Amino acid sequence: MDIKLSQCFIAVDDHEKALAFYRDALGFEVRNDVGFEGMRWVTVGAPSQPDVEIVLEPPVADPGASPADRQAMAELLAKGLLRGVILRTDDVDAAFERVRAAGGEVLQEPTDQPYGVRDCAFRDPAGNMIRLSKPR
Numbered sequence: 001m002d003i004k005l006s007q008c009f010i011a012v013d014d015h016e017k018a019l020a021f022y023r024d025a026l027g028f029e030v031r032n033d034v035g036f037e038g039m040r041w042v043t044v045g046a047p048s049q050p051d052v053e054i055v056l057e058p059p060v061a062d063p064g065a066s067p068a069d070r071q072a073m074a075e076l077l078a079k080g081l082l083r084g085v086i087l088r089t090d091d092v093d094a095a096f097e098r099v100r101a102a103g104g105e106v107l108q109e110p111t112d113q114p115y116g117v118r119d120c121a122f123r124d125p126a127g128n129m130i131r132l133s134k135p136r
Contacts, residue, residue: 005052007043010128011059011082013074015040017125018056025102026087026095026130028054037063054085077126084129086119092134096120099132112136 012018022028022044031053032043039061045053059073059082076082089095092110099122100106107121107129119133 007053007055008085009055009057009061010085010124010126011073011077012056012124012126012128013059013077014125015042015056018042019044021099021102021104021124022054022056025099025104027098039063077128080123080127080129082128084124084131086131086133089132089134092118092120092132095132 010018019030019042023030027046028044029047030042030044032041034041034043039058041058041061042056043053044056059077060070065073096110105123107123108119110118110120112118117133117135119131121129121131124130
């Protein structure tokens with residue numbers, strides 16, 4: 001049996017700003033853009049990984065969610081307390097410069113970590129932490 005990652009989900013509060021980050025700064029391609037009951041899901045992915053996708057979804061992707069739940073998620077997202085993702089690259093320094101030049105909020109410049117990777121970190125426009133990593 002072979003089990004692989006197919007999709008992961010990242011909450012965003014502004015899809016246009018998210019696209020400027022994920023498509024324009026990181027170089028992902030847009031694969032799908034779907035609306036449903038006033039919500040929007042945009043699927044992006046690396047051209048080199050056609051079978052792996054990141055779905056940029058509303059903070060609460062449930063039309064039946066209570067106003068209190070929506071407010072709680074919006075507050076957590078605004079504080080940057082929702083989890084992000086670690087992306088692998090073959091050149092952390094070049095990727096860092098590309099994202100920084102595009103206006104990405106730098107959390108950590110490229111650093112050799114004691115656990116065997118060189119990595120850096122940004123916040124996307126919604127506040128999610130995105131790490132770019134390369135094994136040493």
